[in-house]
Amino acid sequence: MKPAVRMLALVLCASAGMARGQAIMPWGVDLAGMDRSIKPGDDFFHYSGGNWMRTTPIPPDRTKWSTFYLLRAQAEAEVQSIVEALAAKPQAPGSTARKIVDFYTAFLDTDAIERAGLAPVRDDLAVIAAARSHEEIARLMGRPELRADGPMSLTVWPDAKNPDRYGINIVQSGLSLPGRDVYLQSDARATATRAAYRIYIAQMLKQVNWPDADRAADAVLALETAMATCHWTAEKRADRDQTYHPQSRAGLIAFAPSFPWADMLDAQGIPQQNFFVVKEDTAIAALAELFRATPVADWRAYLAFHYLQGMADLLPRAIDELHFDFNGRTLSGQQQQRVRWKRATAALNAALGEAVGEFYVARHFTLQARAQVAELVENLRAAYRERIKQLDWMTPSTRLAALDKLDKLRVKIGYPEQWRDYGTLVVRADDPVGNQKRARLWEWRRLTARLNQRADRDEWGMTPQTVNAYYNAFFNEIVFPAAILQPPYFDPKADTAVNYGGVGGVIGHEMSHVFDDQGAKSDASGALRQWWQEADLANFRARTARLVRQFDRYEVLPGLRVNGQLTLGENIGDNGGLAIAFDAYQRALHGRPAPVLDGFSGPQRFFLSWAQTYRENIREAQLRIDLRTDPHSPAQYRVNGVVRNLDAWYEAFGIVPDQKLYLAPSDRVRIW
Incomplete structure (x- = not known):
């Protein structure tokens, strides 16, 4: 195991002992990372992850550090390991493996780049x-x-x-x-x-x-x-x-x-x-x-x-360093340029992403994991279906259309069924600039070649080694690459509550984009059209307007607040997604009581798992950029701004009116 991979594995494994097999002991939540001196009703973000945030510095080559970026660093190291394993063996000229190695090798050869000027x-x-x-x-x-x-x-x-x-x-x-x-x-x-x-x-x-x-x-x-x-x-x-x-x-x-x-x-x-x-x-x-x-x-x-x-x-180095000094250090506060191999993996993923992804899936993802996540998805779909059926503000015709859209929602898990063919892309081990230019041109020609063809609904917009997920309104689909389907988001051996709070929250978030302020403008086929009754649309907009006003009030830095309108779609995703994931967790229990583990009930473990996936430290310069441009709210408000709208969270932790996050039931925003 490489040092970088070993370090990340130790962080993910959190504390001593692996007897039960899960990656984060004792049952999937990092208990040592919590700050129990804080009341959950005052600040659930720091209660769930305050010690981790206090003791985990931002790496000097990063502008933020979180669970999300930790997994990205792990995926980066895994891609490096794949390339090095391919490079250690002879690869046939023109083969996909050879192209991967040659692209990566050319990017890494800074001496040759310097000589070429x-x-x-x-x-x-x-x-x-x-x-x-x-x-x-x-x-x-x-x-x-x-x-x-x-x-x-x-x-x-x-x-x-x-x-x-x-x-x-x-x-x-x-x-x-x-x-x-x-x-x-x-x-x-x-x-x-x-x-x-x-x-x-x-x-x-x-x-x-x-x-x-x-x-x-x-x-x-x-x-x-x-x-x-x-x-x-x-x-x-x-x-x-x-x-x-x-x-x-x-x-x-x-x-x-x-x-x-x-x-x-x-x-x-x-x-x-x-x-x-x-x-x-x-x-x-x-x-x-x-x-x-x-x-x-x-x-x-x-x-x-x-x-x-x-x-x-x-x-040459002089240009590269100028570029980093402004775009990294000046704009976002990044202290150090990322080491060359990390930048090489990013460039490789951009140019030959699915080729690398095929090797990544073979090493790091299984059909068993795919099946388990699919089961989770269907539990969430069922929970969403029940929510829609019970909405008191939606008329029958709109309800039927919404249920049809939910039923027809396509789910992609792990990796594409058909891998992209890079056979015509020319890659040379001694031509990094040429490789970049040829990859850009190759990709553009691939895209434009199908302008007169039927749209490919099987195509993926992310590679399997990407730690992320998305909803594609055009195709009415949610997509979960393999790299995000691992601890702490998903662990087959972790507590059920932890998986529903982790990957269940991710699935619920993307599923809620189906019905967010913009996703809800497409019908079951993905076509942009009005399928709502006007009265329902007015009700929906009134509820989302309340969410906008709620997030507009959050002051992140002196004089700088969250932009509730810019972040509305993602806030709807968090608000609805977490509620749906909790319902799905209840369904997964099949009427059985959840055990109490280390003093935490099942619902408490669910919310802790979800909150810990948003643990984050961020440099102020980057935070200022995000507040202007990022459609997501800052991590603190993706936790505190969401849980305070969910009745189940109040019940789980006994939240009372004198605590800072408390909202009266009439002030809690419920959309789906």
């Missing part, structure tokens, strides 16, 4: 520098392998109103700083960030001897600031009703004629594409005008800088 990117920079018209700039923005950014990005995505076909989504884009507000706010922190950003742009351009780099940096910052003024807010962008504006090719050109669409589409290899969805329509129109009004020289500097940012990992 700027030679691998010189031709691309020369092409950018030679652009003399807006049409040429648009062509460069359209080249998938350069990924030099631009005021709008084009992505292949299912049609929201007809999800069995694909279209091209056109989305506002082009900013490097985290969110539009950093460009537009006048406070001292935002002003200092912009000043540091301007210095960073100039330093990066000077590394490649860009003409008059200081003036060019001023132009790039001014250009991005102008783009930020065009951009929609995150809250507005989240509203699916406002981001569906279909256009034909002719309609697109007529809608935003200032942008040379034909040149971009030609560069992307889709000159005949005739179905587009403009997402932020007024922003796209304004960005098109800005594109034409901006001098070509400013766009050249912009493209050169963004191109260098996208290649920084694979360029």
Whole structure:
């Protein structure tokens, strides 16, 4: 076992003894990590995990550290072990295993990268520098392998109103700083960030001897600031009703004629594409005008800088360190650059993710685990079904449609049934920049090749080695990669309450996205359409508005509060998901009383398990970014802000009115 893997395994195993076989003793919850000096009704977040948070520092190469990131680090180490095992044996030229090894090896060879200097990117920079018209700039923005950014990005995505076909989504884009507000706010922190950003742009351009780099940096910052003024807010962008504006090719050109669409589409290899969805329509129109009004020289500097940012990992140390110093240390407070092998696994997962995933599943996931999780899912589905049947605010016709959507919800567990074929991707052990460019182009061509085909509902949006989960409204499906289906989220040998509080909470969360403020806009087939009766929709919105107001009141830092509207969908997921998971836990007991273990009842163990999955320490700079841009509430409020709405939590811990989290029954938000 490698040292990194051994360390993580020891942390997960928590305390002495493994007699019962579960990873976290004595029955699946880290008792030593609790802070029992705190009353659960005053602060359940720190009661359940305060000692762990107090004694667990954030690694210097991270901006936050949590159960979630601990598992990500473990998956990272497991991928490293897989690659090293493949590298230890001869692999046939052109085989998938050889491509994995060669991509990883090329990324790791910093000596070769240093010797090569700027030679691998010189031709691309020369092409950018030679652009003399807006049409040429648009062509460069359209080249998938350069990924030099631009005021709008084009992505292949299912049609929201007809999800069995694909279209091209056109989305506002082009900013490097985290969110539009950093460009537009006048406070001292935002002003200092912009000043540091301007210095960073100039330093990066000077590394490649860009003409008059200081003036060019001023132009790039001014250009991005102008783009930020065009951009929609995150809250507005989240509203699916406002981001569906279909256009034909002719309609697109007529809608935003200032942008040379034909040149971009030609560069992307889709000159005949005739179905587009403009997402932020007024922003796209304004960005098109800005594109034409901006001098070509400013766009050249912009493209050169963004191109260098996208290649920084694979360029000489001076550029790589500049990139980290601003994007890591200055923006988010990260103290150290991540070691090379960790960055190599991230790059490998991005380029050959399913190829790596096939090896990962063979080592780290079983059909037995898949079957056990499937059983959990069905218990949660049954619990959700009963909840919907008993809702007192929903009319019969909407209830039938909701039950139909729940019944037709597809569940994907562990890994895809069909692995992606990387046979045509060329990878070389001595060409890290070329590998990156070829992987980007290969992926874009894979996506665009199916534009005239029926949408592939079997495809996965995450690799099996990803510690995460998601709901896909287009296909009405919830997806759980193998890497998240392990302790503390799921352990076949742990206490039942622990599994329902852990992975059950994750499943319930994703299942609740089926009926959150945006997911509920799609029907059972995934099509965006109104299937609610107006009275039901009004009731639903009244309940979600209460949740918005509740989270708006949480002050995270002095003067900074949770954005209840931005985080609404995820808060609904937490609120409904935990309630459903608890109901499912009760079903799993089959009427038998849950045992008391170490003084904790079954319901108490359920809530402790769930809360401990959100244990987290975070740097202030990263927290400030998250409050502006992350649709999830900060971890503390994903615990304290949720449990106080659940009657079962009050009963489990005997919460009384004089405790800080107590809400009167009439003030508790119940949606599903």
